[in-house]
Amino acid sequence: MFDGVQHQRSFGSASVVFADGRLQHLWQSGSAKAMLPRTHRKAPEIVFLNTSGGLTAGDRLDYGVTVCAGMPVQATTQTAERAYRADGEAAQVQVRMTVGKGASLDWLPQETILFQGAALERVTEVDLDDDAHFLGVETIVLGRAAMGEVVTQASLGDRRIVRRNGRPLLVDPMRLDAGALSRGADAALWNGARAASVLLLVGRGADAALAPIRAALDQPGVSAAASARDGLLVVRAMASDGWPLRRQMIRLIEILRPGALPRVWQG
Structure with missing residues (x-):
């Protein structure tokens, strides 16, 4: 009886530019805000x-950060992003980050939670x-374990460049669909996990952090591994719930950026 109903969609765009040690530009529209x-x-x-x-069918969200030469900046999200059931085209999220010569950017968003029937396409681009x-850091959580939610139908395309x-x-794509979810206990897929994270460290000396990071991959309930090559460190971790995985990511961030955990992560 709802055929032909025009549903309201959410659109939001927010971008921030830092240069010469201070804020140079702030733009926000629609549902996206930058504080x-x-x-x-x-x-x-x-x-x-x-x-x-939250995000549902046809929603569009764009975030942008530009950091000019020689300046450190940290960016995060106020809360977990939620992708709800999408009866139609997938929600779209685009994150674009540009980091100038000698500058640094920490992109530390909180988790993305996929609910039953969610459809999300996300691209994160970083130009250094x-x-x-x-x-x-990016973390995907399948439903809310404390609520007994089981996600069997969802679509996620998540690509980092x-x-x-x-x-x-680095080009790091992930595709998750109902077929993959049905084989979730497969060791080649999520091996029964409900949450997965990836951490990237890019820059001179990043590979030197491999030993202390590997030594910290001992959070109970988390399966994780780290690898590195010249100027690039990658950590992948999985858990049966988002909470132990969050604790593991916090420990890794604190090793790489002592005392710099975003305040919204500490709530």
């Missing part, structure tokens, strides 16, 4: 927020100049 809380740290903090309360540094001076350093 700049006061901190006592050297690095300014950006907190992105989707005021629509000479000697720029990047730390990034990191470039240095226009040349790809």
Whole structure:
């Protein structure tokens, strides 16, 4: 009886530019907001927020961060992003980050939770100049374990692209659909996990962090591994619930950025 009903869609765009040690540009529209809380740290903090309360069919969300030469910046999200049932085209999320020569950006969003029937396509692009540094974390959680939710139908396309001076350093795609979820206990897939994270550290000396990071991959209930090559460290972790995985990611962030955990992560 609802055929032909025109459903309301949510659109939001927020971008921030830092240069010469201060904020140069702030743009926000629709459901996307960018807040700049006061901190006592050297690095300014950006907190992105989707005021629509979640993503569903046809929604569009764009975040952008530009950090010009020689400046450190941290960006995060106020809360977990939720992807709800999508009866139609997938929700679209685009994250674009540009980091200038000698600058650094920490992209530390909170978890993305996929609910039953969710459909989400997300692309995260990071463009680095000479000697720029990047730390990034992404976590996907399938439903809410405490509520007894089981996700058997969902679609996720999640792609990360990191470039240095226009040349790809890392292209990291993930595709999750009902077929993959039906084989979730397969060791080649999620091996029974309900949550998965990837952590990236890009920049000079990133491979030197491999030993202390591996030593910290001992959170109970979390299965994780780390690898590194010149200027790139990658950690992948899985757990049966989002909470132990969050604890593991917090420990890793604190090793790589002592005392710099976003305040919204500490609530």
